[in-house]
Each structure stands twice: as structure tokens, then as C-alpha cells.
Amino acid sequence: MASSSSSSLSRVVVKxxxxxxxxxxxxxxxxxxxxxxxxxxxxxxxxxxxxxxPLSNVTSNILTxxxxxxxxxxxxxxxxxxxxxxxQWDHEFLKKFDYATLNSxxxxxxxxxxxxxxxxxxxxxADSIKDLTVQQIRQIFDIxxxxxxxxxADIKNxxxxxxx
Amino acid sequence: MATFxxxxxxxxxxxLPVKSLFPMKLVCKSWYSLIKSPxxxxxxxxxxxxxxxxxxxxxxSIGAAFYYAKLDxxxxxxxxxxxxxxxxxxxxxxxxxxxxxxxISNYDKIDVFLYNPLTKSRRKLPPKRIxxxxxxxxxxxxxxxxxxxxxxxxxxxxGFSCQxxxxxxxxxxxxxxxxxxxxxxxxxxxxxxxxxxxGVLVNEGLHYIVSSxxxxxxxxxxxxxxxxxxxxxxxxxxxxxxxxxxxxxEYLEFCVRELGGCLAVMVxxxxxxxxxxxxxxxxxxxxxxxxxxxxxxWVMKEYGNKESWVKLFSTGKPVGVKxxxxxxxxxxxxxxxxxxxxxxxxxxVGWYDLESKTYEKVDARGLPQTYYDTGYxxxxxxxxxxxxxxxxxxxxxxxxxxTKxxxxxxxxxxxxxxxx
Numbered sequence: 001m002a003s004s005s006s007s008s009l010s011r012v013v014v015k016x017x018x019x020x021x022x023x024x025x026x027x028x029x030x031x032x033x034x035x036x037x038x039x040x041x042x043x044x045x046x047x048x049x050x051x052x053x054p055l056s057n058v059t060s061n062i063l064t065x066x067x068x069x070x071x072x073x074x075x076x077x078x079x080x081x082x083x084x085x086x087x088q089w090d091h092e093f094l095k096k097f098d099y100a101t102l103n104s105x106x107x108x109x110x111x112x113x114x115x116x117x118x119x120x121x122x123x124x125x126a127d128s129i130k131d132l133t134v135q136q137i138r139q140i141f142d143i144x145x146x147x148x149x150x151x152x153a154d155i156k157n158x159x160x161x162x163x164x
Numbered sequence: 165m166a167t168f169x170x171x172x173x174x175x176x177x178x179x180l181p182v183k184s185l186f187p188m189k190l191v192c193k194s195w196y197s198l199i200k201s202p203x204x205x206x207x208x209x210x211x212x213x214x215x216x217x218x219x220x221x222x223x224x225s226i227g228a229a230f231y232y233a234k235l236d237x238x239x240x241x242x243x244x245x246x247x248x249x250x251x252x253x254x255x256x257x258x259x260x261x262x263x264x265x266x267x268i269s270n271y272d273k274i275d276v277f278l279y280n281p282l283t284k285s286r287r288k289l290p291p292k293r294i295x296x297x298x299x300x301x302x303x304x305x306x307x308x309x310x311x312x313x314x315x316x317x318x319x320x321x322x323g324f325s326c327q328x329x330x331x332x333x334x335x336x337x338x339x340x341x342x343x344x345x346x347x348x349x350x351x352x353x354x355x356x357x358x359x360x361x362x363g364v365l366v367n368e369g370l371h372y373i374v375s376s377x378x379x380x381x382x383x384x385x386x387x388x389x390x391x392x393x394x395x396x397x398x399x400x401x402x403x404x405x406x407x408x409x410x411x412x413x414e415y416l417e418f419c420v421r422e423l424g425g426c427l428a429v430m431v432x433x434x435x436x437x438x439x440x441x442x443x444x445x446x447x448x449x450x451x452x453x454x455x456x457x458x459x460x461x462w463v464m465k466e467y468g469n470k471e472s473w474v475k476l477f478s479t480g481k482p483v484g485v486k487x488x489x490x491x492x493x494x495x496x497x498x499x500x501x502x503x504x505x506x507x508x509x510x511x512x513v514g515w516y517d518l519e520s521k522t523y524e525k526v527d528a529r530g531l532p533q534t535y536y537d538t539g540y541x542x543x544x545x546x547x548x549x550x551x552x553x554x555x556x557x558x559x560x561x562x563x564x565x566x567t568k569x570x571x572x573x574x575x576x577x578x579x580x581x582x583x584x
Contacts, residue, residue, distance in 0.1 A: 103168070110172060118175065126179035134190045141167045143192050152190060159186045159283075 264544025305363020305370030
């Protein structure tokens with residue numbers, strides 16, 4: 001893989017919450033602003049050692065997915081955002097997951113500040129809940145209905161035309 | 165199953181079209197207050213504008229109701245339905261659209277409303293008198309000023325006597341102040357020659373074609389821009405047109421539009437038509453008096469830089485158009501940017517393909533056949549009622565969960581009280 005240079009880091013080691021280690025190429029790691037920040041900080045200090053970044057909130061199976069995404073996007077980093085092949089890949093990538101995985105992936109993307117992955121997950125979730133009933137949405141996100149029947153009626157009334 | 169923190173729910177919900185958000189208010193109290201919060205309304209608006217989604221086409225006419233149709237649907241026809249509005253009479257004139265809000269009036273131009281067609285939120289502007297309704301020309305323009313976070317309406321009044329502009333004034337309405345104030349008019353000798361060309365919003369400025377006696381004699385026009393931030397007029401040149409030696413035109417028309425966030429000018433070259441020679445009763449203004457030679461659509465790629473005018477396309481009467489076709493107006497890009505929706509003679513719309521240079525008429529279902537002005541808007545939750553106290557947003561920050569919940573409860577009950 002990448003050769004080590006004396007002036008900057010080429011690889012970092014990322015540790016998942018369940019203590020698995022992942023060796024990540026710098027270009028791939030830079031897809032996450034959190035990892036990039038760590039690398040930049042270390043480079044400023046002029047260290048040549050491989051650094052270890054612990055991620056206490058991300059399990060190894062989710063981290064694998066985030067890194068898979070980062071790897072793919074690092075390959076296309078120089079392309080414009082409208083690359084059709086990449087868009088297709090993104091869609092196929094998310095399609096495979098159940099809601100629980102999607103949920104953890106979204107949280108990990110948020111935590112690791114991988115904005116494009118966060119955006120992608122949120123868009124995917126938005127598309128999938130768009131036509132669901134209120135009841136189904138509460139179920140998916142485990143939300144309790146805290147409205148009184150009167151309040152509920154009032155809100156329905158507020159946008160009566162929209163519920164037609 | 166695990167749930168999300170509010171910030172992520174906000175991200176998810178911000179990606180939904182306005183109509184899908186209404187039922188989401190019923191999920192729980194925190195979603196209800198989130199969706200109603202100014203923070204979310206802005207987040208959602210930005211999201212919609214960046215992704216260029218939730219777009220609607222608008223049709224207004226003297227002879228018919230107000231119609232809208234969703235754009236970007238998988239099928240290739242447009243399905244129009246009537247749009248309720250707060251005006252007294254059925255027919256509507258649209259002065260502009262911005263951030264999901266339209267500025268509308270009846271054709272008398274006295275009662276003017278800002279109106280969000282999807283949420284039905286509205287604000288009636290303090291009415292302004294027109295001194296000589298028969299003769300005066302009243303133009304409007306509507307847009308958003310990011311500097312003062314305010315929506316503004318420009319109203320221009322020109323009085324004509326013997327075809328000469330004899331008095332004029334300009335006022336700006338601010339939504340924040342809910343009041344009109346006078347502003348300096350574009351300097352003489354310029355005047356606004358078109359009574360139905362309201363301000364075209366680009367780069368937080370309203371654009372109008374202006375003329376002067378001197379420009380008229382040279383068959384030229386200029387563009388006046390009213391900057392909503394500074395509330396001042398300035399002038400800029402139109403893109404160059406061909407002189408008569410290159411294109412043998414008899415009539416030359418300029419029309420300012422907005423396209424993909426850029427200032428655009430349609431330059432139309434026309435000649436006297438065969439029909440005009442056969443039918444002597446046609447007067448000079450009758451569209452059948454003219455035949456289209458060519459229409460060039462110019463786009464200013466970099467706002468304010470006159471070197472950046474680019475000719476996006478140039479077309480004669482597109483193949484397949486059965487109308488006279490003297491008036492071609494761009495409306496909006498297709499989502500992929502490869503086609504432009506164009507309006508022909510205010511009677512039909514269709515996609516002009518920038519690559520193949522072909523035209524395909526779009527079937528407009530549910531729309532009575534008549535002349536329409538066509539515009540578009542993006543769905544938003546922007547509210548035009550008096551702004552709610554900004555307490556909510558500031559209190560939500562740096563507070564623990566319990567206080568936050570109490571705040572939202574209080575806000576919610578306040579909302580209900582207001583309704584009663």
C-alpha cells in the first residue's frame with residue numbers, strides 16, 4: 001500500500017468500540033472530518049509515528065461499513081459530485097441494510113463527521129418514511145404519542161386541507 | 165429499536181417535501197415544535213434550494229383561476245389543479261416568487277398578498293392607491309434580502325401622458341416592518357416600457373428592462389437592477405444583439421428572466437408576417453402581425469460580469485410547434501440541467517433539449533385552454549404571519565432535556581391558545 005514518507009502520515013489506525021483495529025489509508029480517513037482533524041493535529045506536531053484513533057461510539061461492524069463508504073468516495077474524490085456511477089453505488093450500498101443498521105450508520109456518520117454519508121443516510125431514511133402513516137413512523141423510531149386527543153384534533157384542523 | 169437525537173431528525177425531516185411534512189407534525193410534540201421552529205424552516209428551505217427539489221409550476225391568467233402542478237415527476241405530463249388564494253377575485257397576477265412564497269394580486273393591483281401556496285400562510289400588504297388607474301403603469305417585484313433577513317416588495321408607479329413618462333415613484337415594503345417606504349427611483353431619462361414585466365429576482369436584486377428616448381432611437385434597451393439589500397437602483401447593459409445587416413429583423417424584443425439562479429435575457433428577432441399583408445385590419449401590436457426569425461437566450465454565468473454573457477441557445481420556431489410562435493420564454497431548467505422548459509405564446513409549455521436542440525410539448529392536464537403567465541416556485545414552510553417571539557430558538561440551546569421539553573410544551577400550548 002502507500003509508502004511512508006518522512007514529512008506526513010500515510011496511514012492511521014482506528015480502534016472501534018469493541019476494540020478491533022483498522023489500518024486506514026490517509027486519503028480514505030480524510031473522508032471523515034473527525035479523523036482528518038486528528039491527522040492534521042498530529043502532522044502539525046511533526047510526529048512520524050502511526051497514530052491510534054479510538055472511536056468509542058462505533059462498533060467494528062458499523063466502522064467496516066463507514067470505511068467501505070470512505071474508501072469508495074476517496075477513489076472519486078477528484079471527480080465532481082455528480083458522478084453517476086458513484087450515485088448508483090451509494091444507492092446500492094444503503095439498500096442492503098435493515099433499519100437498525102441504517103440507524104447506527106447514520107449515528108456513526110454524524111459522530112465521525114462524514115457529512116456526505118450523513119446526508120445520504122438522512123435522504124434514504126426520508127425517502128423511506130415519506131409515504132408511511134404517523135403510526136408506522138412512531139413504530140420505526142420508537143416514538144410515543146404524547147398528544148392528547150384534543151391536541152391531535154387541533155393539529156389536524158390546522159392543516160385540514162393537507163390531510164384530504 | 166434505537167431512535168435519533170433531534171438534530172438528526174431535523175436533518176431527515178428537512179429532506180421531505182412540504183406536503184409530506186404536514187402529517188409528521190402529528191408524530192409527537194417534539195416533532196411538532198421542531199417543524200414549526202424558525203430553525204427548521206430555514207434548514208428545510210436551504211435543503212430544498214440546494215437539492216433543487218419540491219418544485220411547482222404556476223399558471224395565472226386574466227381569464228381563468230390560479231393553477232399549479234408538481235414538476236419533476238416520473239411521468240412526462242403536468243397535472244394541474246386549482247390553487248386556493250386569499251384574493252377577492254378568481255384571477256391572479258403573479259409578481260414574483262421566492263423561497264416558496266409568491267407575491268400576488270388581482271389585476272387591479274391594489275390588494276397585494278404575500279402567500280405561501282403550500283402552507284396557506286399569508287400577509288396582506290397595506291394597500292396603495294393608484295392615482296390614475298387607467299393610465300398609470302404599476303410594476304412590482306418581490307424577493308428576499310439576506311442581509312436583513314427580510315422579504316421585500318418593490319412597487320414602481322409610472323404616470324404617462326401623451327406616451328411620455330411624466331411622473332414616477334418607487335416604494336419598498338418590508339415584511340419585518342410591515343410598512344412601505346419611498347426609495348430613490350432609477351434616474352431619468354430611463355423608464356420602464358413594459359406594463360406586465362415585473363421584477364426578475366436574481367442575486368437578491370430585481371431586474372427590469374428599461375428604455376429611454378435615446379435608447380429607443382437606437383433600438384436598444386438596458387437592464388435596471390434594484391438591489392434589495394441596499395435598496396438602490398443601478399443600470400447594466402443587455403447582451404448585444406445582431407444589427408440589421410446581420411439579421412434582417414424589423415422588431416426586436418428583450419425579456420429578462422431568471423434561469424438556474426442566473427440572469428437571462430431572451431432576445432427575439434421578428435419580421436412583419438405574411439398574414440399582416442393579407443389582413444390589413446391587424447394593428448401593429450397584434451401578434452399575428454409578426455413572425456419569429458430567431459430567439460436567442462443569453463445567460464449571465466457570473467452575475468455582474470458582462471464578459472460572462474453566454475448564448476445558451478438560439479432557435480427559430482421549434483419543429484412541431486403548431487402555434488404562431490412569436491414569443492418564447494424560458495421558465496426553468498430540468499432537474500438534470502439538460503433541458504429548459506419554455507413557454508410558447510403563453511399557450512403551451514415544452515422541453516427544449518439543449519443538446520439535440522429539439523422541442524417536446526408537455527401535455528398540461530387539468531388546465532383550461534387560454535393565455536397564461538407561467539412561473540415556478542419551490543415548496544417551503546416560510547411563514548408570513550407575524551414572527552413568533554424568538555425566545556424558542558435561543559432557549560433551546562444550552563439547556564438540559566427537561567427544560568427543553570417544558571419550553572416546547574409551553575410553545576405548543578401557546579399555539580393552541582392562539583387558535584382559540
